[in-house]
Amino acid sequence: MQLHIPPGDFAGTIFDLDGTLIDSMPVHYHAWDRAMRDFGLGHALDEDYFYSLGGVPTRQVAELFAVRYGLDLDASEVMEHKEKLYLQLLPTVKVIEPVVEAARRAAARHPVSIATGGAPEVAYPALDATGLRSLFSIVVTPHDVAPGRGKPAPDMFLLAAKKMGVPPDRCLVFEDAEPGLAAARAAGMATVRVPSRTSRSDSRP
Numbered sequence: 399m400q401l402h403i404p405p406g407d408f409a410g411t412i413f414d415l416d417g418t419l420i421d422s423m424p425v426h427y428h429a430w431d432r433a434m435r436d437f438g439l440g441h442a443l444d445e446d447y448f449y450s451l452g453g454v455p456t457r458q459v460a461e462l463f464a465v466r467y468g469l470d471l472d473a474s475e476v477m478e479h480k481e482k483l484y485l486q487l488l489p490t491v492k493v494i495e496p497v498v499e500a501a502r503r504a505a506a507r508h509p510v511s512i513a514t515g516g517a518p519e520v521a522y523p524a525l526d527a528t529g530l531r532s533l534f535s536i537v538v539t540p541h542d543v544a545p546g547r548g549k550p551a552p553d554m555f556l557l558a559a560k561k562m563g564v565p566p567d568r569c570l571v572f573e574d575a576e577p578g579l580a581a582a583r584a585a586g587m588a589t590v591r592v593p594s595r596t597s598r599s600d601s602r603p
Contacts, residue, residue, distance in 0.1 A: 418494065421492050430463070438471065573590070
């Protein structure tokens with residue numbers, strides 16, 4: 399994996415979690431597929447559409463699926479069911495080593511943080527399961543910003559920068575998905591695109 403780091407005098411680094419630090423997106427897909435089938439979807443979840451939503455808060459993903467598939471469901475109930483399924487699969491999740499190494503190098507120089515679209519009850523167990531919890535004392539989730547202001551809005555990245563005590567224009571963001579990259583750019587931050595299925599999907603016509 400090649401990571402293209404832009405030049406700059408960065409004083410803080412922010413990392414997405416799913417698909418960036420940990421290879422959890424396939425596991426999230428399987429949990430979503432099972433959850434949506436349990437709530438009335440009669441076929442496999444569209445995998446490409448799922449990956450296009452990388453970084454979008456979990457409840458909003460449930461709402462988007464309901465609209466896409468014409469299902470009348472309670473987004474909160476679906477979200478809770480999906481998260482339980484994901485936690486059952488969590489032991490299979492691996493770290494993305496080149497990004498974790500970049501995080502360790504960054505943490506030796508300046509503050510680091512996480513801004514994730516996952517809820518805290520999922521994000522923290524994932525950090526524990528992959529041994530990354532001690533590396534990140536600052537973790538921002540959609541619960542920390544106003545409703546509807548998760549990625550691609552810049553709020554989560556701006557809050558992470560504030561918690562690190564670093565101006566936004568001196569922050570570097572590692573992200574794999576377009577909603578997160580758009581959020582970082584909207585916050586005035588430099589970005590590193592982590593190659594993933596999401597990235598490849600973004601480049602397809």
